[in-house]
Amino acid sequence: MTKFQAEIDVMPKKEILDPQGKAVTGSMKNLGLEEIHNIRIGKHISLEIEAENEDLARQKVDQACKSLLANLIMESYSFSLRTV
């Protein structure tokens, strides 16, 4: 079994309003950081997974995202894997 580290991003879909991101974009202006726009806030998840090979690890992480980590109605996800 090989150990992999997965780094997953779960973000609100583009069509979905992100009120938290909007609020933080407003706060940037108050901090004098007017150059910063279009903030979107999601989740970052790191996890360790043991699998025979990278393909199987990828399948398992995909399953974890679909069934638990992301709400596919409102969020999309992407991830990268590396051996540890």
Place this chain on the structure above:
Amino acid sequence: MTKFQAEIDVMPKKEILDPQGKAVTGSMKNLGLEEIHNIRIGKHISLEIEAENEDLARQKVDQACKSLLANLIMESYSFSLRTV
């Protein structure tokens, strides 16, 4: 002015207990994904920034992280920049 896209990860520090991650690690077992361990959950933030060059953009994003996006007592952050 060049436009950059920043992808920021804000994660609970290693020394800090992450109860949300612990709970989700438990749920993985119930889903039959026992191969998944050590889940940690933080934030992923994407934003757009306009700056003269990459160095200045990097400084501004760093400032935004320090002053607003991350709580440096409990969280650490990292980010990458790319031109858009």
